[in-house]
Amino acid sequence: xxxxxxxxxxxxxxxxxxxxxxxxxxxxxxxxxxxxxxxxxxxxxxxxxxxxxxxxxxxxxxxxxxxxxxxxxxxxxxxxxxxxxxxxxxxxxxxxxxxxxxxxxxxxxxxxxxxxxxxxxxxxxxxxxxxxxxxxxxxxxxxxxxxxxxxxxxxxxxxxxxxxxxxxxxxxxxxxxxxxxxxxxxxxxxxxxxxxxxxxxxxxxxxxxxxxxxxxxxxxxxxxxxxxxxxxxxxxxxxxxxxxxxxxxxxxxxxxxxxxxxxxxxxxxxxxxxxxxxxxxxxxxxxxxxxxxxxxxxxxxxxxxxxxxxxxxxxxxxxxxxxxxxxxxxxxxxxxxxxxxxxx
Numbered sequence: 001x002x003x004x005x006x007x008x009x010x011x012x013x014x015x016x017x018x019x020x021x022x023x024x025x026x027x028x029x030x031x032x033x034x035x036x037x038x039x040x041x042x043x044x045x046x047x048x049x050x051x052x053x054x055x056x057x058x059x060x061x062x063x064x065x066x067x068x069x070x071x072x073x074x075x076x077x078x079x080x081x082x083x084x085x086x087x088x089x090x091x092x093x094x095x096x097x098x099x100x101x102x103x104x105x106x107x108x109x110x111x112x113x114x115x116x117x118x119x120x121x122x123x124x125x126x127x128x129x130x131x132x133x134x135x136x137x138x139x140x141x142x143x144x145x146x147x148x149x150x151x152x153x154x155x156x157x158x159x160x161x162x163x164x165x166x167x168x169x170x171x172x173x174x175x176x177x178x179x180x181x182x183x184x185x186x187x188x189x190x191x192x193x194x195x196x197x198x199x200x201x202x203x204x205x206x207x208x209x210x211x212x213x214x215x216x217x218x219x220x221x222x223x224x225x226x227x228x229x230x231x232x233x234x235x236x237x238x239x240x241x242x243x244x245x246x247x248x249x250x251x252x253x254x255x256x257x258x259x260x261x262x263x264x265x266x267x268x269x270x271x272x273x274x275x276x277x278x279x280x281x282x283x284x285x286x287x288x289x290x291x292x293x294x295x296x297x298x299x300x301x302x303x304x305x306x307x308x309x310x311x312x313x314x315x316x317x318x319x320x321x322x323x324x325x326x327x328x329x330x331x332x333x334x335x336x337x338x339x340x341x342x343x344x
Contacts, residue, residue, distance in 0.1 A: 001031040003301050004049065004089070004097040007066040008039035008105030012126050012138025013282030014290035016060040016067050018100055021294030023057045029302070034094060039101070040108055041073035043085040049092045061291075062281045064141075075108055086117060096301040100124050100294070102136070103326050106309070110322040113307035121309035121322050122297040126277060129173040129329045132320045133311035137293065140285040142169065142277040143179045149273055150184025150217055157215040163205060163260050163268040167253025169277050170221030174332050176277070181219040182340050189340050190220040190256075193332045198228030201256070202263045204344065209266070220256055229255050292317060 005022050007015050019035070026033045033052045036042040042049060060067055075081040085108075089097060096118045099109040102125030113119045123130050124137035146168050157164040166186075168177050174191020181189040188204055190196055205216050220226075229252065257270040282290065289312075296310035296317050308319045 001026075001095045001302060002034055002093055003031060003298070004034045004036050004092065004094040005052075005068070006036035006039055006042060006097070006099055007068050007070045007124070008099060008101035008108070009070060009072060009124075010102070010126065011065045011070055011278050012124055013064045013141035013278070013280065014137040014286035015065065015100060015124060016057075016063050017282060017287045017290035018122055018124070018137060018294030018297075019052075019067060020057040020060050021291045022098055022298045023052045023054075025295050025298045027054060031302070034092060035068045036097075038069040039071040039073060039105065040075050040085065041071040043088045044073055044075050044081045045084075046088050049088075061287055064278075064280045064282060072104070074104065076111055082111070082115070085112065086115065089117060096120070096306070098122060098297045098301055100137070100297070102127070103130060103329070106130075106322055107326045110307070110326055113322055118301070118304070118306045119322075120297055120300040120306055121325065122293055123309060123311060123325065126176065127170055127173055128175040129331070130325050131328050131330050132324050133309075133330075134314075135289060135312040137286060137290045138278070138282070139175065140289075141280070141283045142176050143183065144283050145277045145280075146176060146180025146219070146273060147183040149271065150180065150186060150219070153217060153271060154185065157217060160267065161214040163216045163218060163257070163264075163266050165218045165220060165253050165257040165260070165268060165270040167220050167222055167270065167272040167274075169273070171223040172329055174221040174224070174337075177219050177221040178332050178336060178340055182343070184219075185217070185343070186219040186340070187213075187216040187344055188218045189337075190218065190224045190226065191332060191337070192221055192223045192225060194334075194337055195225045195227065198226055198256075198259050198263065201226070202260065205260065205264060205266065208344075218256070218260075220253055222250065222252055224252055226252065226256060229259055
């Protein structure tokens with residue numbers, strides 16, 4: 001059996017561990033593993049598919065990024081691109097394809113499965129917002145980076161009596177912000193699920209000053225909507241291949257810091273963590289989970305359970321339809337958000 005594997009969308013710590021798991025299991029069974037270069041671009045544009053041997057996956061467990069490369073190429077935008085994917089799949093002699101990615105990558109996988117291609121998925125997104133599964137590759141590593149940043153920023157915020165605004169990843173959901181903020185002792189967390197106004201934020205910071213707390217750490221998800229920051233909440237601007245606004249250009253963190261300083265007179269500074277949340281070695285948890293879910297994805301492929309994806313349920317792995325996973329987003333529940341408020 002010849003099994004293809006690709007990684008699509010944003011890179012995340014743990015991808016190489018998942019690729020390694022697929023390759024090691026396949027090679028142990030006497031099957032071939034073909035690595036598809038640069039996500040869906042590799043099959044749309046025929047950018048290269050090469051066999052993976054044991055030496056290529058040796059030593060990659062602790063390495064961030066993805067040894068296969070990635071892209072945000074969207075075959076769904078053009079029917080000829082979908083046809084090219086299918087043609088190249090067949091010309092490479094693949095018997096199955098394992099697509100490792102988030103909602104965009106898996107939406108393409110689901111569409112290909114609907115067209116009869118033997119595809120399975122593996123859930124990866126730092127935002128941790130895929131339906132059905134309780135965890136996605138890369139999330140723990142991202143939260144660890146946010147937590148470390150807040151630990152470091154607390155001392156400088158206290159020394160200078162400043163408001164420190166920390167912008168973290170989170171387009172439509174605030175999982176990274178909430179979990180990183182809880183672990184790092186944030187004094188206010190702003191996420192897309194529970195919109196607030198600039199005046200709400202200002203009132204909270206003034207209240208803290210009145211209680212003798214002369215510095216604050218505000219964590220804001222990049223996709224948060226804040227009434228009173230018109231430019232940061234605008235829905236216009238450059239978009240990626242899947243139609244998403246490029247939030248790195250949106251600048252909600254810098255605009256929030258400016259708004260706070262203007263409204264309160266408190267000295268405010270901003271730190272945009274950006275791609276540091278994607279980079280570097282995966283945590284132990286991400287290495288272990290990516291290994292487990294990568295191996296489970298391989299098992300689905302060899303057992304011909306196409307159109308499915310391994311998901312986390314409690315401490316174990318279950319499977320679900322790709323259609324279920326991409327049907328919507330898993331959002332931060334109110335009880336978790338309200339728990340964070342207790343510590344403000």
